[in-house]
Amino acid sequence: MADKVISDSHGHNEDVLSRFHAACGEEIHFTNFAAVRKRRIVTKYPEYKKLDLPEIGDEILRYWDENKIFDSSIENRKGSPHFTFYEGPPSANGMPGIHHVTARTIKDIFCRFKTLKGFVVNRKAGWDTHGLPVELSVEKELGITKEDIGKTISIAEYNEECRKAVLKYKDVWDDLTRKIGFWVNLDDPYLTYDNKYIESIWWLLKQLFEKGLLYKGYSVQPYSPAAGTGLSSHELNLPGCYKNVTDTSVVAQFKVSRSEKSEFLFDSDDEDVRFIAWTTTPWTLPSNCALAIGKKIDYIKVKTYNQYTFASVSVILAKELVPKYFSEKASHLSLQDYKEGDKLIPFETGEIFKGSELESIYYEQLMPYVQPKGDAFRVIAGDFVTTEEGTGIVHTASVFGSDDYKVCVQNNVPSILVQDEEGNEMPLVDKRGRFVKEVTDFAERFVRAEYENDETIKDESYKSTDVLIAIKLKEDNKAFHVEKYEHSYPHCWRTDKPILYYPLDSWFIKTTAAKDKLIELNKTINWKPESTGTGRFGNWLENLQDWNLSRSRFWGTPLPIWATEDGKDRKCIGSIAELNEEVAKAIKAGVMAKELPEDFDLHRPYVDDVVLVSDKGEKMYREKDLIDVWFDSGAMPYAQWNYPMSNKEIFEKNFPADFIAEGVDQTRGWFFTLHVIAVMLFDSVAFKNVVSNGLVLDKNGNKMSKRLGNAADPFEILKLYGPDATRWYMITNSQPWDNLKFDEAGIEEARRKFFGTLYNTYAFFALYANIDGFNNQENQIPIDKRPEIDRWILSRLNSLIQDVESYYEDYEPTKAGRAIQNFVDNHLSNWYVRLCRRRFWKGEYSEDKIEAYQTLYHCLVTVAQLSSPIAPFFMDKLYIDLMKSKGKGAGISVHLSDFPVADSGAIDKELESRMQIAQDVSSMVLSLRKKEGIKVRQPLSKIMIPVVNEAFRKQLEAVESLILSELNIKELEYIDASSDIFVKTIKPNFKVLGPKHGRLMKEIAQKLLEFKKEDIETLETENTYELSIGGEKVVLTLDDVEISSGDVPGWLVSNLGSITVALDVNITTELREEGIARDLVNKIQNLRKEKNFEVTDKIVLQIASDEKLNSAIKNNLNYICAETLAVSLEISEQIHNETQLEINEELTALVAITKEVTQSEKT
RNA sequence: AGUCCCGUAGCUCAGCUGGUUAGAGCGCUACACUGAUAAUGUAGAGGUCCGCGGUUCAAGUCCGCGCGGGACUACCA
Secondary structure: OOOOOOOOOOOOHHHHHHHHHHOOOOOOOOOOOHHOOOOOOOOOOOOOOOHHHHHHHHHHHHHHHHHHHHHHHHHOOOOOOEEEEEEEEEEOEEEEEEEHHHHHHHHHHHHHHHHHHEEOOEEEEEEOOOHHEEEEEEHHOOOHHHHEEEOOEEHHHHHHHHHOOOOOOOHHHHHHHHHOOOEEEEEEEEEOOOHHHHHHHHHHHHHHHHHHOOOEEEEEEEEOOOOOEOOOHHHHOOOOOOOEEEEEEEEEEEOOOOOOOHHOOOOOOOOOOOEEEOOOOOOHHHHHOOEEEOOOOOOEEEEEEEEOOOOEEEEEEEEEHHHOOOOOOOOOOOOOOOOOOOOOOOOOOEEEEEEEHHHOOOOOOOOOOOOOOOOOOOEEEEEEEEEOEEEEEEEEEEHHHHHHHHHHHHOOOOOOOEEOOOOOOOOEOOOOOOEOOOOOHHHEEEHHHHHOOHHHHHOOOOOOOOHHHHHHHHHHOEEEEEEEEEEEEEOOOOOOOOEEEEEEEEEEEEHHHHHHHHHHHOOEEEEEOOOHHHHHHHHHHHHOOOEEEEEOOOOOOEEEEEEEOOOOOOOOOOOOOHHHHHHHHHHHHHOOOOOOOOOOOOOOOOOHOOOEEOOOOOOOEOOOOOOOOOHHHHHHHHHHOOOOOHHHHHHHHHHOEEEEEEEEEHHHHHHHHHHHHHHHHHHHEEEEEEEEEEEOOOOOOOEEEOOOOOOOOOOHHHHHHHHHHHHHHHHHOOOOOOOOOOOOHHHHHHHHHHHHHHHOOOHHHHHHHHHHOOOOOOOOOOOOOOOOHHHHHHHHHHHHHHHHHHHHOOOOOOHHHHHHHHHHHHHHHHHHHHHHHHHHHHOOOHHHHHHHHHHHHHHHHHHHHHHOOOOOOHHHHHHHHHHHHHHOOOOOOHHHOOOOOOOHHHHHHHHHHHHHHHHHHHHHHHHHHHHHHOOOOOOOOEEEEEOHHHHHHHHHHHHHHHHHHOOEEEEEEEOOOOOOOEEEEEEOOOOHHHHHHHHHHHHHHHHHOOOHHHHHHHHHOOOEEEEOOEEEEEEEEEHEEEEEEEEOOEEEEEEEEEEEEEEEEEHHHHHHHHHHHHHHHHHHHHHHHHOOOOOOEEEEEEEEEOHHHHHHHHHHHHHHHHHOOOOEEEOOOOOOOEEEOOOOOOOOEEEEEEEEEHHHHHH
């Protein structure tokens, strides 16, 4: 016995000690170890074996469905203000990709957030159903081309196929939408092909028509002569449309007409002065009607000889481009020495003048086949003229170029036109791509060789029209230079032949009339990112063109305009009712047989069969055009409600949208069309906030495509990682508007790092809360009564609420997610839980324990709420589980809760900063321990920290105990600032000194580097120090510098920022023994686990006597017993069933443990 | 070709109105912990901040010119 009983030198609880004595040899019961309490049977907080995010996704999805949570989230807020979201309609004609997950997540986040904030957020889904992609997919499926339409397949049949194809993948889309948790009303979507939808579009068009903003005009558009149809810019941008072709390019000479205006260009009476201009399409030269110059460009006259005719000529071109046409080698030659046929042609540059001086000078028509009606063949200014290519003078053929057409209209230059058999004006090239007969030399010739049939081209003697024109110009002394030129040129995707730019009739919306308003209202829109609004979108508005609405196709919204054959009378129909009225008139007039059926389809071909009458009684036929599908989607704010025919009130409550989000590629698509229609017809923006998200690329930064096989399948991803991790990853990895390099490893990381940590924190909470029976029933203990660490995490939490709320309000989901992640990982888990672990599993169900539970519980609930917009499934699960204790109906769903309100009173920045000090000090000391190879289980006696001022001392004192227990150190010594234990260092505060002393900075910094201890002391005590630099006096005060403590000779010292820590690494016998005791406890704990003892089982402990150990055990007896739940500890020479434990590198112990046999079990 | 975005550690990203030791996570290496345990913690290595010029006492940050990646818009003759 003498060996067994020992006094505890550490002053452990007297009570325990006495009980130990009593325990020797006899039974005792420890009732005041809380952990000994039996686990309660009732599990209040669900505990899980592992984190299965896909499973949680499925489970919560079912839960939402069964309990109609989405509906409730809207119903719940009835009577509150509305937050309006518009869903940009995707096309269900193609499969959804992973990028749709991003887009839909962003949309969802803000709608959920606003719901939490108490708004009514209606979300109507929609589908874009018209347009080319649909037509293409149908044609592919049926194996037909557009030429078959009306031949092998009727328009009616064709459109029926389109209608069927349009929602081909709707189910897949709906499925994905649900699985990623995008809450949008899928049951009642708007469909752009629906009659009611079209009716609203008609109404909108009629408003434009009546305001005179819808007009029929001539414009130069991409046109495929081979296919006989105009093409949209979209069609021009299909892959492979731009191809490199080699064309004959001509620099033509335009003879300057002599007049007062042009006189300054002539040096002598017989001088032949010519403008030279370049073209890659010589066939447009007969249609030349003007030359364009840049007003600010410098031009020059060069005297030389024509290389083909050897005639003397003075040419005018941009000064910068002289080297392009005149060889440096010829610069020394004189004009007089030139002989016909010389390879090097001499030249002589003359005077320089600005483009503006050339304006309005006339020249002789280059190829005078057809005369214009009006004031043509003069020099005009065009801002598109550059000196990068050509001659700086641009040949302008108004009918074959859109820039050309515009500049000619602006300058009143007439086009070169002829009349066809019916007396209609037409250009010199017909719709098949051939010259008209008036161009005598080339009549009926195709302007491009590609339009000829193959036989013709095979003929070796065949020369293209361009070549023939070049030859003619050479002969006529009108060609300055001819060469082959390779450039990229658009081709028709259907026929593979080059397109022409050709004047066609089209219907336009006069957007230019509203340009200023469009720009002005755009400035009120909050663009994310801002640069898209000012840059891409803003620039687009600055260069606004009228909107060409016409499309000559089949599956789309028909233009509701009927016109008499001469086009003089037109009617725009604004509703079905109006159409019926007009039909009634037509029936009366005898042009229609009967009324339209109730279910009359507004699509082609049916509308085309409707013939109306004008007020004068003339027949009116519908203009054959369909409208641009972009108008369909831009009309959705109105058309989704069939406004104004129905739902006026709903519309008014939901216009304009508070928020929309779509890919950045929609900037000039949907964003633009929404804006135009709203501004032009409602004098309002269509949306107040817009997030334009970037692309989703593969992990190597390449665009995803099915062809490359690098496209991620969203369903696979969701199955593997679940919706929450996927959403979290996408949102926190990069800002929505930056491109996302999609990498599955990133999702896995989000799962592990964020969800794993949060799950563990919850699991930790649940484990002990269930043991202790905590169910958050107690009154909330006032925060100021709670311990430092609780107040700290709550301060952090409330700061977090503020931050996250403002991030969401600013449409910055990435910052919100990252802030939450940082809180959960760094603060909640890594510091709060880690430091508080003992509070949860040791001791009675005390006030302190309740505080710990309340604090952690509150943090978890709040995190669930803050994160729920981004990770709606997991957070709902977490929230519901946490609310279980509150009984039925308390926590149905996090999405029905209110967004947490920050308690600013709980925020204590000082507390946050002193906890930071504690964390920094810990980090430093751990680093020092590491360097010395002293593990944390080995207690050390002392650290020293210099305190620069009283405030810092107070801060430090408040966290002293935390630091000591975290670091296993016995004492913290405060070192006075005046102490010379630490060697002080000084460095300049650049931010303060810089502005004051500017260029002296370098020298001041140098001087400070040389400061001695006394100098620093002088500055510290007198708060002023005078330096002399290059004769200049510089007075420093303490604010100008940063003084920190450096090394302590003989101690281990570490610095971080302004904090310095010195560590005493002396290990006394006492410390060493305590270290051994800790190691021993640790190994015994492991043994308990190995033997599958319950956490609460008490044990009987035997340790084989060992000289190296006995003293350590005796001196830490209570500690060992308490930690291992040993009711007795016996040191004996002989023990049975022992286990050998490796205590540390040097020591081993033989230990035997058995479960205590309780009284009740005995009997 | 124009407009816009992006370029910081092996990877993904922070870095506010310019301020002197450029950060985080992952990964890697080593270690610790072993009653949060299919968890957790700590430390270490790792940077020409795409390049070149400029402004400034001071540039990852501002300006100019390039280079590379991407998007959009394009008949620039």
